[in-house]
Amino acid sequence: xxxxxxxxxxxxxxxxxxxxxxxxxxxFAATGQTEYYSDQYSxxxxxxxxxxxxxxxxxxxxxxxxxxGVNHFNQMLIVRNLLRAGAPSDSVQRAEEGxxxxxxxxxxxxxxxxxxxQRLATEGVNNRRTxxxxxxxxxxxxxxxxxxxxxxxKFRRAVRxxxxxxxxxxxxxxxxxxxxxxxxxxxxxxYRRAHYSKQAVYELPYSVAExxxxxxxxxxxxxxxxxxxxxxxxxxxxxQNLTRRxxxxxxxxxxxxxxxxxxxxxxxxxxxxxxxSRADELHAALKSAAARTQRKSPLELxxxxxxxxxxxxxxxxxxxxxRPLAVAVATHYLLAAASDRYCSFWTPAREIxxxxxxxxxxxxxxxxxxxxxxxxxxxxxxxxRPEQLTLVSDGYENAPVDAVNQIVHAYRQRLAPAHPISFLxxxxxxxxxxxxxxxLGAAILTxxxxxxxxxxxxxxxxxxxxxxxxxxxxxxxxxxxxxxFLQDATDQETQP
Amino acid sequence: xxxxxxxxxxxxxxxxxxxxxxxxxxxxxxxxxxxxxRLTRRVYTEDVAIVEVDRRTSYVSFVPHGLVANxxxxxxxxxxxxxxxxxxxxxxxSFGNFITARGLRKMARREGKRQLRFLPLHVAMEGLLAKxxxxxxxxxxxxxxxxxxxxxxxxxxxxxxxxxxAGLEDALRLxxxxxxxxxxxxxxxxxxxxxxxxxxxxxxxxxxxTLLTDFYGELIWRNGFFATETTILxxxxxxxxxxxxxxxxxxxxxxxxxxxSLNEIMAPELLERPLEHQTVYRFKPFTLNRFVSNLDPKEExxxxxxxxxxxxxxxxxxxxxxxxxxxxxxxxxKQLAAAEWxxxxxxxxxxxxxxxxxxxLENAGFGYLLHQHVLDGVxxxxxxx
Numbered sequence: 001x002x003x004x005x006x007x008x009x010x011x012x013x014x015x016x017x018x019x020x021x022x023x024x025x026x027x028f029a030a031t032g033q034t035e036y037y038s039d040q041y042s043x044x045x046x047x048x049x050x051x052x053x054x055x056x057x058x059x060x061x062x063x064x065x066x067x068x069g070v071n072h073f074n075q076m077l078i079v080r081n082l083l084r085a086g087a088p089s090d091s092v093q094r095a096e097e098g099x100x101x102x103x104x105x106x107x108x109x110x111x112x113x114x115x116x117x118q119r120l121a122t123e124g125v126n127n128r129r130t131x132x133x134x135x136x137x138x139x140x141x142x143x144x145x146x147x148x149x150x151x152x153x154k155f156r157r158a159v160r161x162x163x164x165x166x167x168x169x170x171x172x173x174x175x176x177x178x179x180x181x182x183x184x185x186x187x188x189x190x191y192r193r194a195h196y197s198k199q200a201v202y203e204l205p206y207s208v209a210e211x212x213x214x215x216x217x218x219x220x221x222x223x224x225x226x227x228x229x230x231x232x233x234x235x236x237x238x239x240q241n242l243t244r245r246x247x248x249x250x251x252x253x254x255x256x257x258x259x260x261x262x263x264x265x266x267x268x269x270x271x272x273x274x275x276x277s278r279a280d281e282l283h284a285a286l287k288s289a290a291a292r293t294q295r296k297s298p299l300e301l302x303x304x305x306x307x308x309x310x311x312x313x314x315x316x317x318x319x320x321x322x323r324p325l326a327v328a329v330a331t332h333y334l335l336a337a338a339s340d341r342y343c344s345f346w347t348p349a350r351e352i353x354x355x356x357x358x359x360x361x362x363x364x365x366x367x368x369x370x371x372x373x374x375x376x377x378x379x380x381x382x383x384x385r386p387e388q389l390t391l392v393s394d395g396y397e398n399a400p401v402d403a404v405n406q407i408v409h410a411y412r413q414r415l416a417p418a419h420p421i422s423f424l425x426x427x428x429x430x431x432x433x434x435x436x437x438x439x440l441g442a443a444i445l446t447x448x449x450x451x452x453x454x455x456x457x458x459x460x461x462x463x464x465x466x467x468x469x470x471x472x473x474x475x476x477x478x479x480x481x482x483x484x485f486l487q488d489a490t491d492q493e494t495q496p
Numbered sequence: 497x498x499x500x501x502x503x504x505x506x507x508x509x510x511x512x513x514x515x516x517x518x519x520x521x522x523x524x525x526x527x528x529x530x531x532x533x534r535l536t537r538r539v540y541t542e543d544v545a546i547v548e549v550d551r552r553t554s555y556v557s558f559v560p561h562g563l564v565a566n567x568x569x570x571x572x573x574x575x576x577x578x579x580x581x582x583x584x585x586x587x588x589x590s591f592g593n594f595i596t597a598r599g600l601r602k603m604a605r606r607e608g609k610r611q612l613r614f615l616p617l618h619v620a621m622e623g624l625l626a627k628x629x630x631x632x633x634x635x636x637x638x639x640x641x642x643x644x645x646x647x648x649x650x651x652x653x654x655x656x657x658x659x660x661x662a663g664l665e666d667a668l669r670l671x672x673x674x675x676x677x678x679x680x681x682x683x684x685x686x687x688x689x690x691x692x693x694x695x696x697x698x699x700x701x702x703x704x705x706t707l708l709t710d711f712y713g714e715l716i717w718r719n720g721f722f723a724t725e726t727t728i729l730x731x732x733x734x735x736x737x738x739x740x741x742x743x744x745x746x747x748x749x750x751x752x753x754x755x756x757s758l759n760e761i762m763a764p765e766l767l768e769r770p771l772e773h774q775t776v777y778r779f780k781p782f783t784l785n786r787f788v789s790n791l792d793p794k795e796e797x798x799x800x801x802x803x804x805x806x807x808x809x810x811x812x813x814x815x816x817x818x819x820x821x822x823x824x825x826x827x828x829x830k831q832l833a834a835a836e837w838x839x840x841x842x843x844x845x846x847x848x849x850x851x852x853x854x855x856x857l858e859n860a861g862f863g864y865l866l867h868q869h870v871l872d873g874v875x876x877x878x879x880x881x
Binding site for chain 2: 037311312398399400402403406407409
């Protein structure tokens with residue numbers, strides 16, 4: 001029991017700091033989807049509760065978390081909760097929040113933004129601020145025509161909900177399509193014609209064309225062959241396997257251009273024979289994707305070892321297929337690109353005896369299976385004497401339980417003076433029961449990590465997760481990155 | 497032929513357990529794996545199975561699957577088409593449209609030169625039900641005419657399928673199977689619910705999910721509701737002993753050893769109890785046995801079945817934990833049989849009055865063995881007292 005005022009204040013400070021660290025950490029990992037160990041419902045209830053709690057108690061920090069590099073799902077959730085709660089009375093805070101919301105929406109993927117607007121409309125959130133946010137967003141879009149076609153229903157709903165101004169032709173496209181005989185805008189006209197002309201279907205974006213093609217009864221293989229020029233990179237990646245099955249020939253696609261973790265998921269989705277036969281090509285693509293990520297947000301590391309989990313639970317869930325394994329594979333390539341000397345150590349797997357991989361080895365030639373024996377690779381990794389050691393695991397260690405914690409603790413106590421190693425555990429899975437990524441133990445620091453690309457942002461936050469900094473430092477750090485974030489956003493706007 | 501001995505537990509190692517909710521699963525690993533005996537599953541989709549045990553006796557139960565053993569005599573590997581999955585065999589007949597039944601012959605049935613089909617756990621359960629099934633050898637006047645004519649028939653016990661046990665389904669689904677794993681010890685609320693061992697790791701992967709369709713005792717079902725996640729950890733590694741990396745390695749090995757001994761401590765009944773084994777089927781060089789523990793009502797009792805090689809190594813094991821009531825019933829029958837079914841002599845050996853023994857029999861569900869007027873007489877005299 002606290003006996004004095006100062007002790008009480010100390011306790012409160014600690015409690016508040018832990019709340020905030022837990023929140024930001026959760027926002028790096030949580031996606032509200034089914035995980036291997038918990039279902040979608042408990043995931044979404046857990047993360048929703050955490051958001052509400054932080055919004056009510058620490059509103060300023062809550063808004064600034066938008067700038068901390070948290071994942072898209074949580075950015076969306078934060079924006080939605082802020083808009084629902086209405087604008088704060090303090091004008092400085094209001095302006096900062098407004099700026100953060102606008103900047104976040106600009107860099108979120110478009111479909112997520114329209115989904116968010118739709119959700120706001122469904123929930124009846126229609127305050128002045130929400131309307132202004134939607135209006136400004138729609139008005140600032142550079143290719144509004146394209147988006148009006150691609151996201152027609154959601155776009156219409158947003159425009160109607162926020163009473164946004166659109167020009168006459170867009171308005172008639174959205175609200176009185178059938179009454180219209182012709183559009184000046186070629187894309188609108190293509191959409192109109194595509195309702196009766198098979199040719200016009202191929203002038204539309206892929207996702208819109210797909211439905212109309214089905215209506216015209218165009219065979220799948222013919223459709224896929226002709227729509228190829230209209231596909232985006234992400235769509236091409238997604239339908240690779242489908243097109244190969246349907247048309248016996250994959251769409252032309254530059255593997256190296258897609259984001260690292262996305263690419264790793266694609267690679268792991270291929271059957272093992274194909275992975276083996278295309279190993280060199282896939283390896284090169286993953287390497288160049290890692291190099292690109294490294295250029296975008298450089299990480300400078302010395303001698304690094306990684307302990308990576310490919311146990312059965314890295315299989316993921318039906319919604320997040322192989323995601324934990326993909327994050328581990330992506331982290332392997334990213335750390336290999338970012339460090340001077342690198343080696344990764346994997347948990348034992350059934351098919352393959354090898355557990356130690358150099359930077360140039362192909363780590364994707366394995367499936368998730370077997371127990372989570374992190375102790376063996378950890379000992380091997382320590383023996384290799386790195387400066388930094390990163391573990392990627394979902395935190396469910398079972399062969400035996402708590403071994404990593406004890407090893408790290410013992411190492412710190414007895415062996416660190418001779419050769420210090422900084423240990424870090426990155427967890428791609430949000431644990432609904434504990435409102436945070438599951439920890440491996442008290443001795444080792446855990447940070448959330450959804451995409452390997454976010455490693456840099458997560459690492460910047462690691463100091464606070466370790467509990468070394470005070471709450472004031474944490475808040476000022478968040479304030480700084482929020483300012484940086486806003487500055488970057490305005491720079492981008494003025495540059496075009 | 498019956499023999500009494502402990503379970504031959506050589507060649508099996510226990511790995512650290514995986515706990516999910518109230519269910520604790522201890523993986524069993526095998527270093528030297530024999531390739532000459534393989535088990536596969538055969539699914540029966542019918543609602544109920546009727547097994548003809550002998551010409552006058554049939555065994556009726558829900559049987560979701562049987563196991564098929566394939567083996568070689570020369571120690572060579574069983575592979576390819578030698579595995580039963582590749583072979584179409586007619587196994588019994590299916591009856592009915594709305595409620596379906598499968599008629600099967602024998603608990604363990606040879607299906608060719610190198611193939612044996614048996615019904616897992618039912619082999620052991622049938623052994624328990626058939627104990628002293630013939631009824632009294634001497635026509636003591638207390639026993640009803642029906643018992644004198646047809647023995648204990650029909651004798652029944654209730655068991656509960658695994659999917660009714662709270663938390664078991666999730667625990668089995670999320671369990672991470674080891675590379676060398678050939679079996680598990682399954683604990684519910686830290687009580688041993690079942691032990692399951694197969695000859696080959698490949699078979700284990702296929703048969704892991706059958707643990708959910710197997711049956712368990714009523715006690716385990718109850719435990720499932722009250723179980724909470726318990727954390728039991730052995731002593732942590734001794735930090736002070738470490739001065740080099742190899743010390744750290746050694747300490748981690750010690751930690752694993754401590755886990756194994758902790759697991760053994762948790763399952764003493766299985767490893768140390770003398771069991772009464774009975775041979776069910778002999779297929780050279782293997783033997784299918786069933787066993788019963790000594791049925792002492794004060795201890796944990798279980799029944800089960802094993803396949804052992806001639807050199808005494810355990811290849812297959814499946815156990816069923818008896819509930820207290822089931823133990824009591826089997827115990828009373830055993831005592832009665834030992835006293836040549838004389839109620840007076842049995843009461844003497846149990847150190848109670850004959851009336852009390854009769855009431856015990858009735859409470860255990862064996863009232864049907866005795867004449868109604870005997871029961872009524874006991875009730876009346878007990879009321880008068």
